[in-house]
Amino acid sequence: MESYRIVPLSHLSAKQVMSIAQIHVLVIDSLLSELGLLVVQRYYQIASVDTSVIGCCAISQSGFPLGWAIGSSAPSQLNERLRAALGWRSLLRALIARPRLIWQIFISSRSASAPLKPDALELTYIGVDVPSRKQGLGRELLNAFLAQAQARDFQSVALSVEADNVGALALYAQAGFQVINSFREGRYNRLRMELKF
Ligand SMILES: CC(C)(COP(=O)(O)OP(=O)(O)OC[C@H]1O[C@@H](n2cnc3c(N)ncnc32)[C@H](O)[C@@H]1OP(=O)(O)O)[C@@H](O)C(=O)NCCC(=O)NCCS
Numbered sequence: 001m002e003s004y005r006i007v008p009l010s011h012l013s014a015k016q017v018m019s020i021a022q023i024h025v026l027v028i029d030s031l032l033s034e035l036g037l038l039v040v041q042r043y044y045q046i047a048s049v050d051t052s053v054i055g056c057c058a059i060s061q062s063g064f065p066l067g068w069a070i071g072s073s074a075p076s077q078l079n080e081r082l083r084a085a086l087g088w089r090s091l092l093r094a095l096i097a098r099p100r101l102i103w104q105i106f107i108s109s110r111s112a113s114a115p116l117k118p119d120a121l122e123l124t125y126i127g128v129d130v131p132s133r134k135q136g137l138g139r140e141l142l143n144a145f146l147a148q149a150q151a152r153d154f155q156s157v158a159l160s161v162e163a164d165n166v167g168a169l170a171l172y173a174q175a176g177f178q179v180i181n182s183f184r185e186g187r188y189n190r191l192r193m194e195l196k197f
Contacts, residue, residue: 001132002060006144009048009055009070017044019065020057027127029162035094039086046081053078054121054152056144058128058137067128067137069145071157075122116158120194121149123159126168138171146175146195156196163189 012020021041025033032040047053052074058066072078083091116122123145128138149157161168163182172193181192 001066001135001137002062002064004058004060004066004137006140007057007059009044009053009057009068012048012057012059012065014045016057016059016063016065017041017048020044020068023065023067023127023129024125027129028125030125034098036097038090039082039094042085043078043082046085047072047078050078050081054145054148056141056148058132058141065129066132067126067141069123069126069141071121071123071145071149071159073116073121073154075116075124078124117156119153119155121152121154121157123157126171138167139174142171142175150197154197156194158192158194160185160190160192163191 009017009020018041021037021044024040024044025037032043047055047070050072052072053070054072055068055070057068060066086094123142126138126141126145128141146157157177159172159177161172163169169191172195175195177193177195179191180194183190183192
């Protein structure tokens with residue numbers, strides 16, 4: 001793997017933010033990915049300037065993103081900003097192209113995961129592009145994210161992960177996350193995990 005540095009999401013160029021969105025669509029199996037690249041790009045554009053967001057990105061020496069970890073103390077506010085930025089028309093267009101997502105969105109809006117505590121941060125996404133995996137980058141990104149969370153005085157980090165995502169589960173467990181709940185969200189079987197500082 002090319003050498004890299006860890007950089008805050010807010011320091012990336014517009015082109016690098018677009019590349020993160022492209023990797024997201026390729027590696028993260030989520031409702032956001034299913035809404036398509038344009039929606040994911042908008043999400044990261046919004047996140048890169050949102051003060052509730054902590055984002056740590058690994059950028060190679062030649063300037064390409066290799067992976068990232070992103071979270072927010074107000075994840076639903078971030079989703080609301082995305083919806084407002086897209087407008088109902090683009091959202092409807094995205095849904096008309098993918099009608100089966102309508103049910104998934106309905107289910108997600110009634111998600112059984114616990115609400116975020118006031119002094120907690122949600123780790124929303126972490127991903128490493130396929131060629132750079134299994135070389136310690138995921139762990140380094142997660143550690144950088146947790147260090148930022150502690151530096152900002154958050155008392156805990158929570159996340160939801162698919163119950164069959166063996167790699168991510170092992171990564172989180174190694175970092176000290178514990179399963180606190182399990183729930184079903186549409187086609188996803190998820191575990192809720194928490195790390196207290
Ligand atoms: C999960 C992910 C970020 C791990 O990134 P990575 O750079 O490959 O991880 P690392 O090399 O830092 O591995 C750290 C630890 O994670 C665990 N791990 C990572 N990949 C694993 C796999 N495929 N199977 C089992 N354990 C795995 C191991 O415990 C590993 O520690 P070890 O090497 O000492 O055994 C990466 O596989 C990925 O991007 N997956 C797709 C996106 C995703 O599922 N994100 C999580 C939900 S949003």
